[in-house]
Amino acid sequence: xxxxxxxxxxxxxxxxxxxxxxxxxxxxxxxxxxxxxxxxxxxxxxxxxxxxxxxxxxxxxxxxxxxxxxxxxxxxxxxxxxxxxxxxxxxxxxxxxxxxxxxxxxxxxxxxxxxxxxxxxxxxxxxxxxxxxxxxxxxxxxxxxxxxxxxxxxxxxxxxxxxxxxxxxxxxxxxxxxxxxxxxxxxxxxxxxxxxxxxxxxxxxxxxxxxxxxxxxxxxxxxxxxxxxxxxxxxxxxxxxxxxxxxxxxxxxxxxxxxxxxxxxxxxxxxxxxxxxxxxxxxxxxxxxxxxxxxxxxxxxxxxxxxxxxxxxxxxxxxxxxxxxxxxxxxxxxxxxxxxxxxxxx
Numbered sequence: 001x002x003x004x005x006x007x008x009x010x011x012x013x014x015x016x017x018x019x020x021x022x023x024x025x026x027x028x029x030x031x032x033x034x035x036x037x038x039x040x041x042x043x044x045x046x047x048x049x050x051x052x053x054x055x056x057x058x059x060x061x062x063x064x065x066x067x068x069x070x071x072x073x074x075x076x077x078x079x080x081x082x083x084x085x086x087x088x089x090x091x092x093x094x095x096x097x098x099x100x101x102x103x104x105x106x107x108x109x110x111x112x113x114x115x116x117x118x119x120x121x122x123x124x125x126x127x128x129x130x131x132x133x134x135x136x137x138x139x140x141x142x143x144x145x146x147x148x149x150x151x152x153x154x155x156x157x158x159x160x161x162x163x164x165x166x167x168x169x170x171x172x173x174x175x176x177x178x179x180x181x182x183x184x185x186x187x188x189x190x191x192x193x194x195x196x197x198x199x200x201x202x203x204x205x206x207x208x209x210x211x212x213x214x215x216x217x218x219x220x221x222x223x224x225x226x227x228x229x230x231x232x233x234x235x236x237x238x239x240x241x242x243x244x245x246x247x248x249x250x251x252x253x254x255x256x257x258x259x260x261x262x263x264x265x266x267x268x269x270x271x272x273x274x275x276x277x278x279x280x281x282x283x284x285x286x287x288x289x290x291x292x293x294x295x296x297x298x299x300x301x302x303x304x305x306x307x308x309x310x311x312x313x314x315x316x317x318x319x320x321x322x323x324x325x326x327x328x329x330x331x332x333x334x335x336x337x338x339x340x341x342x343x344x345x346x
Contacts, residue, residue: 023048023056036074037129047238074091115154150198152217157192160201164189167227169206174214183219187212188229191237193204195247202240204232211240213247217334245274247304251294254315261309262286288313300325 020104023046030037039053057075065078163170170175171186187336189211190211199216211232243253260268262285269279269287293299295318303310303322312319 005267031077037075068133134182150217154218157224169225171223172219176216190231245293245299247294248298251296256291256293257313258289259287259311259313264306264309282329307340
């Protein structure tokens with residue numbers, strides 16, 4: 001049955017569940033560029049279900065003149081589109097915009113500032129006057145602090161992003177954190193992602209023949225090769241980092257158990273530390289955090305920060321590694337045992 005074409009000046013009616021704006025904007029951009037586009041293309045691009053992609057197109061028919069061309073096996077625009085006239089934002093969406101602006105402020109006086117300001121102004125330009133909000137009003141009861149951020153080069157970010165969009169290999173010169181030397185690597189950029197305020201590139205490393213993460217703030221130069229690449233078959237960014245505790249992907253996958261004292265357990269219960277986590281309560285008010293995760297130096301450092309209020313229970317070999325780290329740390333103070341005053345303060 002043919003789908004009806006919407007008027008170019010239709011008032012937007014929002015269903016109960018709206019697709020993410022990024023997915024809608026990408027879909028509209030493809031249609032405006034005259035690209036062949038199906039629900040399968042949207043589902044594959046954003047790793048969503050086919051039913052979700054079909055709902056996207058149903059939603060788009062309420063805001064743009066689109067129809068499905070069976071002969072071409074593609075969605076298409078039936079007439080030129082105008083800018084969207086009416087957009088209603090929920091309170092939650094307004095809060096999201098507020099936090100976006102706070103992130104922008106967090107990057108002030110960094111190489112990314114000018115590009116972020118330009119992007120945020122474009123977002124603001126899309127909003128009609130009736131949803132303008134005073135940041136000072138929201139700021140009276142909301143705040144955001146991402147902590148210290150690594151310094152990077154906006155030109156590096158743009159060069160990497162360009163290679164991603166064009167699907168072109170690049171050679172990067174990056175500072176190695178382990179050897180503190182500059183190394184050249186030919187890579188195929190797969191994904192730019194932000195973790196705890198820092199930007200990283202997941203890319204196929206030709207030398208190592210594997211996907212590796214590169215911190216953008218350690219990249220000194222990006223050189224285009226002009227060579228096209230295709231993503232390795234079966235690669236999924238979501239699955240790529242699924243077993244990692246944070247950024248480090250190496251290490252052996254193991255079932256980890258960590259006991260936390262009652263004071264720290266209050267904090268542990270409040271957060272989602274890993275997708276596989278399970279929390280077992282203890283009669284003394286503490287808890288045991290269980291995860292199936294990679295054993296990395298990053299995970300070890302995380303446990304060590306809790307000092308005497310965290311104890312690794314399993315696996316046994318990793319428990320011994322953490323214990324050795326604590327012994328080496330205590331030896332820096334030259335004490336065979338705690339002074340009496342310190343024992344009394346515990």
